[in-house]
Amino acid sequence: MAGDNVAPSVIWMRSARGARGPQPSHDRQGIARVAIEIADREGIDAVSMRRIATAIGSGTSSLYRYFARKDDLLNLMVDGALGSGDFSPSGDWRADLGTIAAATRETFLAHRWMVTALAGRPTLGPNRLKRLESTLGLLEEHGLSARERLVLIDTLISYVRGFVASEIADDIAIEASGLSAEQWRADQEAYIASIVSSGAYPRTIGLFEESRRLNGSTLQDQGFAAGLNLILDGIAAKLSRAG
Amino acid sequence: MAGDNVAPSVIWMRSARGARGPQPSHDRQGIARVAIEIADREGIDAVSMRRIATAIGSGTSSLYRYFARKDDLLNLMVDGALGSGDFSPSGDWRADLGTIAAATRETFLAHRWMVTALAGRPTLGPNRLKRLESTLGLLEEHGLSARERLVLIDTLISYVRGFVASEIADDIAIEASGLSAEQWRADQEAYIASIVSSGAYPRTIGLFEESRRLNGSTLQDQGFAAGLNLILDGIAAKLSRAG
């Protein structure tokens, strides 16, 4: 048949415009940028096809000229929010990895919908690839294979993702509950009080009471730094064993 | 006013049945169990209120006598699938933490919807609390505070969550795409080939080609064990420094 070449299912392989018809009014990256702004400002649930269409001044169904499914748009949003991730190695691998970890955490905190959107999404977009490539440049000259280096870096990034996930879980739950932050916290407080008064979970209760006495964000910062150092120590042990 | 006591917003605080009316035909845990089975078998997207209602043989709107929102049902599903997590410490902390990490990974692999459902969900259900409490019993007698022990364990669990998330991301994407696994992999292959032929990302390309030569699941197992040992090494360093 003549028209055998269909549009590829991988979004990154679809060409920007067709050879024949009118010039498209928008482009995929631009639409994704608008969607990211909406998600940052109003939460991921506000990102509906109709909402995006209104924001860029087009009809809703026109979006399907750019994305076969909403999922493709989300792929572009995730990769777009990831950013280019340019960074220049300082030569001090420990400092470099700390910088990468902190930057990744900042990205997730700046776009709090990303932790949710990233779940179950194997992103291989340009930005992700760029990050991977530049990160693999680290830890060379320690006698490790590329795969071994990837394991080290993946372990670190997995930790960052997991940490931020629990760090922002409360905020997301509040947003989704529709309750005010005060009301939500009051309800939570009552629940925890009921756990405490139950007498079970003695060790956990100690943590609850300790947490109440400390400032939330500095507690998170300290926890993040502690876990980060833990993993960096593990990497250091690996490197000294290999080198 | 007399009717001032409304149902608490935290699902775990709502009583099983009211004081006056007929006996409920179902219970929350049972409904959650059915929902878990559907999610395990047909994916999380198949878990709609109508689908659950049909499965337990009730009307759709009746579910709202048990859960104020679908989100509450998801909370119970997550906590239910977590399981009691009973385990008896062996005295060898390294072996114990390895067991916990492996068991957590198994849980996530057995209920692949959990990684997605857990995103942005601060679960404090009974099973989660039981797990936390028993896990905090580990690493005592090393001169660490409860919070310090929590940081160590949280770091480990964060890693497990992050690792499994990327481990199953492909499977979830295939399921959501509607494509056959073969078609999806063929498309992915074509995309990667286009990256390779682009000449960019030389380090990343090496990894792709290496991955193709190895068996997928043993590769995952090895990667998991490697990252796990990395973190356990970090914990060991921390313990020797503290003790």
Add this chain to the structure above:
DNA sequence: AGAATATGAGAACGATGTTCGCAATAGGAA
């Protein structure tokens, strides 16, 4: 017995992602 209150469920509402069909547009071929 009667009052009070919880349960079960059919019908309906608003919102969502997506598809269909058609008019308008613009590049390639004659």
Add this chain to the structure above:
DNA sequence: TTCCTATTGCGAACATCGTTCTCATATTCT
């Protein structure tokens, strides 16, 4: 230039979703 064909934009419609309303029914307390 002229016709053909592929492509865009989009209004309307569809199936499905979570959720609410309302009311008959069932049970327990006074």
